[in-house]
């Protein structure tokens with residue numbers, strides 16, 4: 001059969017019932033697995049068997065979720081994790097050791113920025129932030145011999161900058177490191193980073209993949225395309241692994257070498273595994289990702305246009321709006337829509353913004369994006385409050401900025417709610 005299309009994979013990839021099997025993916029609420037003899041167990045520990053060993057490093061619902069996400073992103077293999085942050089840390093701890101270096105766009109999620117800017121330093125991993133408007137030469141010049149990855153977000157949360165994939169993937173190639181992309185805000189429906197040169201794709205599945213704010217989760221998708229051997233920078237992947245009797249991941253697992261390394265070493269050692277129930281709920285959510293993302297994007301664009309013309313609004317930022325500084329990049333990399341998040345500032349700055357949040361009735365104030373409900377947040381006083389004002393500005397966060405994650409309610413009701421809330425500010 002020819003390769004199936006994206007929308008079909010949303011519904012069907014990852015689980016194919018045999019005759020008489022449940023039509024819906026079963027929940028296997030289980031930690032451990034039964035074998036007939038010691039030889040079966042030995043094969044598991046030699047990584048010669050594809051049976052499950054222990055639910056910390058994989059279980060049936062996680063496996064189905066990973067297969068669906070591998071199909072949706074067009075990768076070679078995937079590993080799920082307990083949260084988006086866990087997926088990011090598992091990736092970094094697999095690629096970097098003390099003394100290594102990361103090159104990253106500063107337009108990233110606040111949690112990731114804290115990890116990069118503070119926590120990783122305690123582990124001896126240094127991070128340089130390189131402005132996304134830098135030239136290819138400037139990005140390459142910021143690399144060091146110890147650089148091990150280049151990191152960015154397809155649509156930055158909450159700055160909403162769209163990554164220039166052409167420039168970043170060219171830079172990663174020249175430096176000789178994988179391009180690692182957090183694709184949470186776009187989802188594979190709006191953008192498939194591997195098609196634009198990404199080597200590793202990460203999601204906080206907590207957001208649009210789940211889509212209903214029920215489950216924490218993360219995933220790492222390995223494109224299978226990066227040549228780990230080329231400059232001998234990744235001995236953990238290309239040299240014998242002592243903890244598996246000298247097994248060589250690069251030789252044994254080929255295009256899935258990185259994903260396997262993450263699973264049987266990083267997940268084994270750090271233990272940030274996703275629960276069966278959360279895997280199952282996320283799997284359910286992904287079955288209608290294609291329907292939801294289209295509507296999220298349409299509603300976000302309509303609300304952005306409405307607010308742009310509202311007398312109480314200072315400015316609106318949405319890469320899908322004509323005239324936005326990222327409009328061309330959005331047209332190029334997000335042709336089906338620019339995602340569900342918009343940001344804007346109310347006239348009157350921070351105080352007026354806080355008043356707006358109080359006045360909204362349909363939209364709820366939450367520390368989350370990607371839900372079917374319309375949600376709003378004031379990043380400067382919440383998600384990004386640990387950052388200095390200077391770092392906030394570098395991450396694209398104005399003190400008066402409001403972030404809205406536009407949900408799937410009727411757009412007329414959403415517009416009316418913002419209209420009444422704005423008009424009630426004096």
Ligand SMILES: *Cc1c(COP(=O)(O)O)cnc(C)c1O
Nearest residue numbers: 083084085109157184204206217
């Ligand atoms: C939420 C988010 C994360 C972190 O995910 P958690 O599941 O909350 O740990 C990482 N990156 C982006 C872009 C996010 O929006």
